[in-house]
Amino acid sequence: MSHEAEALPIRLCLGVYVALISLTALTVGAAFLDMSFLNTPVALGIASVKALLVMYFFMELRHSSKLTWVMMGSSGVFLTIMIMLTMSDAISRGWLGVPGK
Amino acid sequence: MAAPAIDTTLAPRSEAPVKPRKTYLNADYSVSSWLLTVDHKRIAILYLVSILVFFFLGGLFAAGVRLELLTPKGDLLQADTYNKFFTMHGIIMVFFFLVPSIPATLGNFLVPMMIGARDLAFPRVNLLSWYIFILGGAFTLVAVVGGGVDTGWTFYTPYSTTYSTSNVMPAAIGIFITGFSSILTGLNFIVTIHRMRAPGLTWFRLPLFIWAHYATSLIFVLGTPVIAITIFLVGLERGLHIGIFDPALGGDPVLFQHLFWFYSHPAVYIMILPGMGVVSEIITCFARKPIFGYSFIALSSVAIAVLGFVVWGHHLFTSSQSVYAALIFSVLSYVVAIPSAVKVFNWIATLYRGAISFEAPMLYALGFIGLFTIGGLTGLFVAAVGFDLHVHDTYFVVAHFHYIMVGGAVLAFLGGLHFWWPKMFGRMYPEAWAKVAAIIVFIGFNLTFFPQFILGYLGMPRRYHAYPDEFQVLNVLSTAGASILAVGYLMPFCYLLWSLKYGALAPANPWQASGLEWLTPSPPPTENFAETPIVTEDPYHYGTDDDAEAVHVA
Amino acid sequence: MSLEQTTPYVAHHFDDAEQQHDASSLGMWVFLVTEVMFFGGLFTTYVVYRTAYPEAFHGASHELNVTIGFFNTLVLLTSSLTMALSVHAAQVSKRGMLVVNLFLTMVLGNVFLGVKAYEYWHKWHEHLIPGPHFVYHGADPVHAQLFFSLYFAMTGLHALHMIVGEVLLGILLLRAAQGMFNKYYYTPVEMSGLYWHFVDLVWIFLFPLLYLIGRH
Numbered sequence: 049m050s051h052e053a054e055a056l057p058i059r060l061c062l063g064v065y066v067a068l069i070s071l072t073a074l075t076v077g078a079a080f081l082d083m084s085f086l087n088t089p090v091a092l093g094i095a096s097v098k099a100l101l102v103m104y105f106f107m108e109l110r111h112s113s114k115l116t117w118v119m120m121g122s123s124g125v126f127l128t129i130m131i132m133l134t135m136s137d138a139i140s141r142g143w144l145g146v147p148g149k
Numbered sequence: 150m151a152a153p154a155i156d157t158t159l160a161p162r163s164e165a166p167v168k169p170r171k172t173y174l175n176a177d178y179s180v181s182s183w184l185l186t187v188d189h190k191r192i193a194i195l196y197l198v199s200i201l202v203f204f205f206l207g208g209l210f211a212a213g214v215r216l217e218l219l220t221p222k223g224d225l226l227q228a229d230t231y232n233k234f235f236t237m238h239g240i241i242m243v244f245f246f247l248v249p250s251i252p253a254t255l256g257n258f259l260v261p262m263m264i265g266a267r268d269l270a271f272p273r274v275n276l277l278s279w280y281i282f283i284l285g286g287a288f289t290l291v292a293v294v295g296g297g298v299d300t301g302w303t304f305y306t307p308y309s310t311t312y313s314t315s316n317v318m319p320a321a322i323g324i325f326i327t328g329f330s331s332i333l334t335g336l337n338f339i340v341t342i343h344r345m346r347a348p349g350l351t352w353f354r355l356p357l358f359i360w361a362h363y364a365t366s367l368i369f370v371l372g373t374p375v376i377a378i379t380i381f382l383v384g385l386e387r388g389l390h391i392g393i394f395d396p397a398l399g400g401d402p403v404l405f406q407h408l409f410w411f412y413s414h415p416a417v418y419i420m421i422l423p424g425m426g427v428v429s430e431i432i433t434c435f436a437r438k439p440i441f442g443y444s445f446i447a448l449s450s451v452a453i454a455v456l457g458f459v460v461w462g463h464h465l466f467t468s469s470q471s472v473y474a475a476l477i478f479s480v481l482s483y484v485v486a487i488p489s490a491v492k493v494f495n496w497i498a499t500l501y502r503g504a505i506s507f508e509a510p511m512l513y514a515l516g517f518i519g520l521f522t523i524g525g526l527t528g529l530f531v532a533a534v535g536f537d538l539h540v541h542d543t544y545f546v547v548a549h550f551h552y553i554m555v556g557g558a559v560l561a562f563l564g565g566l567h568f569w570w571p572k573m574f575g576r577m578y579p580e581a582w583a584k585v586a587a588i589i590v591f592i593g594f595n596l597t598f599f600p601q602f603i604l605g606y607l608g609m610p611r612r613y614h615a616y617p618d619e620f621q622v623l624n625v626l627s628t629a630g631a632s633i634l635a636v637g638y639l640m641p642f643c644y645l646l647w648s649l650k651y652g653a654l655a656p657a658n659p660w661q662a663s664g665l666e667w668l669t670p671s672p673p674p675t676e677n678f679a680e681t682p683i684v685t686e687d688p689y690h691y692g693t694d695d696d697a698e699a700v701h702v703a
Numbered sequence: 704m705s706l707e708q709t710t711p712y713v714a715h716h717f718d719d720a721e722q723q724h725d726a727s728s729l730g731m732w733v734f735l736v737t738e739v740m741f742f743g744g745l746f747t748t749y750v751v752y753r754t755a756y757p758e759a760f761h762g763a764s765h766e767l768n769v770t771i772g773f774f775n776t777l778v779l780l781t782s783s784l785t786m787a788l789s790v791h792a793a794q795v796s797k798r799g800m801l802v803v804n805l806f807l808t809m810v811l812g813n814v815f816l817g818v819k820a821y822e823y824w825h826k827w828h829e830h831l832i833p834g835p836h837f838v839y840h841g842a843d844p845v846h847a848q849l850f851f852s853l854y855f856a857m858t859g860l861h862a863l864h865m866i867v868g869e870v871l872l873g874i875l876l877l878r879a880a881q882g883m884f885n886k887y888y889y890t891p892v893e894m895s896g897l898y899w900h901f902v903d904l905v906w907i908f909l910f911p912l913l914y915l916i917g918r919h
Contacts (some may be wrong), residue, residue, distance in 0.1 A: 055794035136476035378744035
């Protein structure tokens, strides 16, 4: 910021970094465990936590305006819409048992 | 309203030579001052000239299509050539005229002025967006000159990626590049509207034109990147044989249609929303009444932008999309009719008991309301799965979307151009000619496209260069209408150019309109406002005591 | 005039430095929204195909080297740390620390790209590049090829974003060495930081989705 602002503390940076590294190790470890259908949700859950850490601390979302949160949130919402509605077709295409329906 | 008086501040009062007032137009005459300008008003003019060139080119292809369809046999154009004509017509009109038409010209010019700002938030990014547009246009022109594209503007796979032998690559690259100009324009508008409003100009004091452009910008920002990545994947598959959509390579062509329409359906709202903003401004001004239901119109723009993202599957009813998904998309498509209808009702309520006068912009705006309503209601027809199976890929669909895109977007563009012409160039257009042209456009448009509803309902498919004899009467009507429409388009082109030199000098506010842009002289100075205006009241103070006085004096 | 500024430059159309900074910041975030949607098209494609052909995707994913992917993830996360430290250095006017951290970020970015290039070369060697010369001995080669199409499209676009980031960092480094940034003016460092972290975010999702599926 062009005026004097609270700088990102170094200790916090290092703490976030350690957390990110640990979570990366965790996600690799989890991938080799058989959790049946839970493997992918766990991997995505860990990735989301890492993403939130990066955004909240490194990208300074914690000091950002509500508007910034809304903007970033809206991209998540619209990405979800795209995936969900496309999948609504992809999943249900075979249900009728009629080719092409 | 009385004839616009000559602005006394502009006319010399004595014989002594008076130094002309500095405006954005006469600030500098060099070519580089135009090509390197960061003034949003000059960039708007650059865009205006560019999109009119594309409009003319797209119109030529449309003329070829309509001439071929004059007779049932394929005599003027061969089937291949015809495919290229309708494809180039679609690509040029959609990506290079309709999408940028109002936002990049009127929007660029007016968004900062309406919110009391000196420029957009990122002036250099704005100029960059024009250059990107030109670069993308150049690639597309290479595709045209090199022999054209025959995939239809929709680039459906696997035809576009594997089988077509036409110039798909340059056209795809052109569209990919041009997308970034839309993205930058949208980004610029969003930041400008959030961060650059004059003191006192709260969200619910903003002109509806600004609301419409804000909603449009949301679609630019959220939708355009998806078409960019989709076209990119088409390029990968076509250029490098990296399989994504081609079933022969394991892909799913219907997935392409999902991704394509995730952008391209909202793109329809990119085309119509700014037009709705223009019409809101014109209706309230020439009805001399505050707009009815301001907040409903404002929020319905945002609602249309958001809901526009959840209806795309109605383009896939016959593309082997699952019937369950079709059901969901059909229902959601009906929902988006609600905010559109809210707008139409509010415009009509604004007209009710208004002191209506029929200047040319008002004629276009009234035409918009009627034609958009027809286009929207037939949209409900084709949103119903059962009916759509019958008319899919027929002229019914062609007529439906032309009622939205030409009857809606183009009429709004012409109306807006007339309405703000005095502000943009400091000259009045000839009112009588303009009224005649507006009526000719309306008649020509309806004669062109109404017969196509009947043709489509009777089963004439789109995208064929020949048809059975019994369809000829209606096709001849349509082609005759197209030639009338062409006259209607050429007339404003001529008299607007004429008015640049010979038109009466325009006063600052020829329509006694409300809005910050009318507080500046016509044409405005480079910095728009000598002092940042302070806003103390809601918009559209028409019909109040102040307003009556203003009209009386004028 | 020295490059050391105490009052930041404010462009003519802004009222003050705060409005200018807020506009830049919002502009950058909106740009990142467009980036989310840009990569979002690829993620949608990935979800559709992986749901349709899970076995082929699991098999094809085994061709990727988890150790290399893990190493590269660490490299990229570390570069995010040095980027965050760069912003900190600019905010407290420490020119030396800023230069060193920007340089480290660039180096780490290049290490990532080098490793990526090695992985690509390896795939080329193994005929795993989709197209006419694709050779795959596992089950369902047609749909395994889809996995590799997506792998190259996603990591390729990610790498392209890294290269753009490297260029940005190079410009920042030159300017930082000239002493252009200090606690009164560091918007470019902050904005480039947002971009760099975003590229990191994309990789945080790409790594488990491409390297870690069907490993158990």
